[in-house]
Amino acid sequence: MRIQTGELGLPDYLPDLARLESAISEVECLEIRTPVNDISINPTVTLLEVTWKNLPTFLGAKKHGARLIPLAGNEVVIVWKNQKTSQVHVREASKEDLLVLKLLVEGITPKEAAEKEHFPVEVIDNFIEKAKGEGIVLAPPSRIRRDFIYTEDKPFDGNFLSAPTFTLQWHITQDCDLHCRHCYDRSDRTSLDPRLGHRILKDLSVFCENMHVRGQVSFSGGNPLLYPHFGELYHAASEQGFMLAVLGNPAPYKQIEALIDIRKPVFFQVSLEGLEEHNDHIRGTGHFRRTLDFLQVLRDLDIYSMVMLTLTEDNMRQVIPLAEILRDVTDLFTFNRLSSVGEGSALRLPQSDAYKAFIWEYLNAAEHNPVMGLKDNLFNIVLREKGMDPFGGCTGFGCGAAFNFLSVLPDGEVHACRKFPSFIGNIFCQTLTEIYDSSVAGRYRSGCLACGGCAIRPVCGGCLAVAHSHGIDPFTAHDPYCFLSQGTGSYSPAR
Numbered sequence: 001m002r003i004q005t006g007e008l009g010l011p012d013y014l015p016d017l018a019r020l021e022s023a024i025s026e027v028e029c030l031e032i033r034t035p036v037n038d039i040s041i042n043p044t045v046t047l048l049e050v051t052w053k054n055l056p057t058f059l060g061a062k063k064h065g066a067r068l069i070p071l072a073g074n075e076v077v078i079v080w081k082n083q084k085t086s087q088v089h090v091r092e093a094s095k096e097d098l099l100v101l102k103l104l105v106e107g108i109t110p111k112e113a114a115e116k117e118h119f120p121v122e123v124i125d126n127f128i129e130k131a132k133g134e135g136i137v138l139a140p141p142s143r144i145r146r147d148f149i150y151t152e153d154k155p156f157d158g159n160f161l162s163a164p165t166f167t168l169q170w171h172i173t174q175d176c177d178l179h180c181r182h183c184y185d186r187s188d189r190t191s192l193d194p195r196l197g198h199r200i201l202k203d204l205s206v207f208c209e210n211m212h213v214r215g216q217v218s219f220s221g222g223n224p225l226l227y228p229h230f231g232e233l234y235h236a237a238s239e240q241g242f243m244l245a246v247l248g249n250p251a252p253y254k255q256i257e258a259l260i261d262i263r264k265p266v267f268f269q270v271s272l273e274g275l276e277e278h279n280d281h282i283r284g285t286g287h288f289r290r291t292l293d294f295l296q297v298l299r300d301l302d303i304y305s306m307v308m309l310t311l312t313e314d315n316m317r318q319v320i321p322l323a324e325i326l327r328d329v330t331d332l333f334t335f336n337r338l339s340s341v342g343e344g345s346a347l348r349l350p351q352s353d354a355y356k357a358f359i360w361e362y363l364n365a366a367e368h369n370p371v372m373g374l375k376d377n378l379f380n381i382v383l384r385e386k387g388m389d390p391f392g393g394c395t396g397f398g399c400g401a402a403f404n405f406l407s408v409l410p411d412g413e414v415h416a417c418r419k420f421p422s423f424i425g426n427i428f429c430q431t432l433t434e435i436y437d438s439s440v441a442g443r444y445r446s447g448c449l450a451c452g453g454c455a456i457r458p459v460c461g462g463c464l465a466v467a468h469s470h471g472i473d474p475f476t477a478h479d480p481y482c483f484l485s486q487g488t489g490s491y492s493p494a495r
Contacts, residue, residue: 013052013070020055023048023079024088032083032138039128039139041104044081047093049074056090082135089134096127100137103128110241120263121241125214143211144404146397146458160390160458163397163404167216168204169247169418171409172197173227177249181282182273182310184342184419192410194229198236200408200427205240207432213404215240216266220247220418225255231262238263245269250287250294256301267331268298269306274315275322295329309335313348316358320365323372334375336394337481339419340469349469352481377460381484390459399461402436402444416444419465443475450478 011017023046030044052070056077078093103113103124110128114121131137144163172192174185201217208215217237224230225248237244246259247269259265273279276288291307298305307330309319319335326333338349350358363382366372377393384390392398395405402416402424409415412428414435422444425435435441447461454460462479470480 011070012072013055016048016050016052017055017058017070020048020050020059020077020079020090024059024090027079027081028088030081032081034083034138036138036140039104039132039137041101042080042083042136042138044079045101045136046079047101048077048079050077051075053092056092059090078136080136083138084135097131097136099124100127100131104137111239114241121239122243122263125241129214140212142213144213146403160392160397163400164213165216165243165404166208166211166213167218167395167400167405169218169220169405169407170200170224171220171222171407171418172224172230172233173222173410175226176222177226178223178283178287180273180284180343182312182338182344182347184339184344189409189411192227192229194232196412196428197229197233201233201236201240201242203427203432204242207436210433214243216243216245218245218247223249225249225251231258234259235262250290253297253301256297256303260301260303264301264303267304267306269308270294271308271310272322272326273309274318275325278315278318292325292329295326299329304332305330306332306334309333310338310344311335311350312338313350316350316354319358320362323365323369326371327369330371332373333371334373336375336419337463337466338469339465341420341465349466352483355481356483377462378479378481378483380456380459381482384456384484390456393459393461394463398457398459399447399464401447401464402441406432406436416441417465419463420468422464446475448474448478449476454484456484 027044027046032042032044051072051074053073053075054068054070055075058068058070076093076098077090078097079088079090081088099113099117102108103110108116110124111121113119113124117124128137132139142162142164144166146161174187174189174191204215204217219230219234221227224246227233234244244263244265245267246265249270256268270291271283272288272291273282279288280286295305295307307326309315309322311319323333337355338344338347340347340349349355359376359379360382362372363374363379366374374391375394377398380390380393394400395403397404401422405417406424407415407418408427412426413423414425414427414432416422416424424438424441424444427435444464447457447464448467451457451461462482464474466481467474467477467479472480
């Protein structure tokens with residue numbers, strides 16, 4: 001005769017609770033084999049079908065002395081050990097968890113799953129990325145890695161040495177509705193053949209798969225929205241599952257709505273060059289007001305907006321006042337120093353001492369204005385002086401030239417950095433992998449020899465484009481604005 005737990009005065013959920021506690025104990029004893037060669041399910045993952053809800057929450061409440069009673073109802077509980085922390089996690093398995101596990105067990109690709117489930121492939125990719133972040137799914141380490149060796153007592157976080165994402169800044173057209181006074185390239189290049197554009201996207205997909213990274217396509221120009229096949233390529237990039245961004249000029253509301261119908265970009269970046277009078281002198285009459293109006297369009301459409309400024313001697317004192325105007329208008333405001341190439345050679349950078357004082361002032365102002373972001377690698381010198389943790393620098397990994405970033409021009413030219421001539425190949429006659437693995441790309445990736453032993457090299461490397469602008473060999477001499485004494489780690493920043 002079977003005796004129910006309730007007949008013994010025991011709670012009916014006790015058998016399921018015992019099964020769950022047993023599973024947790026078993027998982028705690030398991031070891032995880034590392035590294036993995038392909039994306040796979042964490043071997044410690046255990047699924048339990050139970051007939052009582054809230055058992056994981058109940059267990060947690062028991063540990064903290066709280067009272068919580070499980071409720072009758074079917075539920076799937078997932079238990080696993082995190083590979084990095086060795087901590088055991090237990091919670092209700094979500095539909096997304098179960099979908100990811102099903103895909104991996106059955107060998108279904110994200111694109112196939114997206115078509116079957118009628119989801120954008122990006123949604124499936126995000127489910128997988130979330131599972132990776134939690135440790136439910138294991139993935140091979142990114143092959144985009146720095147090979148720096150450091151002997152400091154407090155070495156840099158490994159997150160600064162290995163990039164999980166690769167960005168292709170794709171200049172699909174030279175056509176532009178502006179004629180900015182600092183434009184670095186007004187050359188007349190052949191327009192992109194859309195058939196070759198589709199081939200580039202497939203090549204990028206293969207590259208990212210081989211390098212074990214997610215891909216991002218940042219559409220740029222000229223003004224990418226003027227390219228007649230922009231919607232076609234934007235849609236194709238979305239179908240490949242890439243994260244999408246646009247670096248362009250103000251556009252009509254309906255044109256941005258059409259983008260969202262395909263997929264909302266992760267950000268839309270526009271540019272301002274200072275306060276209204278100076279900005280319109282650089283970018284054209286009325287541009288300042290059109291841009292502020294457009295930023296409101298992006299906010300209304302819930303698109304993350306970024307404003308970029310090119311820093312010169314003439315607008316440096318306008319940066320912080322402009323940031324105040326943008327405080328409730330944009331999501332992020334940053335700047336790059338001028339690269340004195342193309343028409344930008346007619347403008348001047350500030351003196352190094354003045355710039356050194358300015359970045360201290362900017363950093364202090366940023367503590368009180370949430371839209372003020374950090375981009376210039378040299379901010380890390382000041383953060384080090386203030387005893388603060390570094391930030392990732394220009395591309396999240398210091399100088400990202402030919403590291404986690406490449407630029408492709410309409411005629412297929414590939415450059416390590418778009419801000420100065422840094423030709424490393426042509427994607428119409430080479431694969432992206434061949435270009436990335438070339439010795440010339442490796443030279444840009446290594447940066448200048450003078451930065452080799454610097455304590456903050458993983459998040460800095462200066463700016464190769466600025467060095468080039470000063471007639472300096474960017475492969476040998478460091479950024480002329482650097483104020484950290486090379487090789488000693490000592491410096492005397494302006495206050």
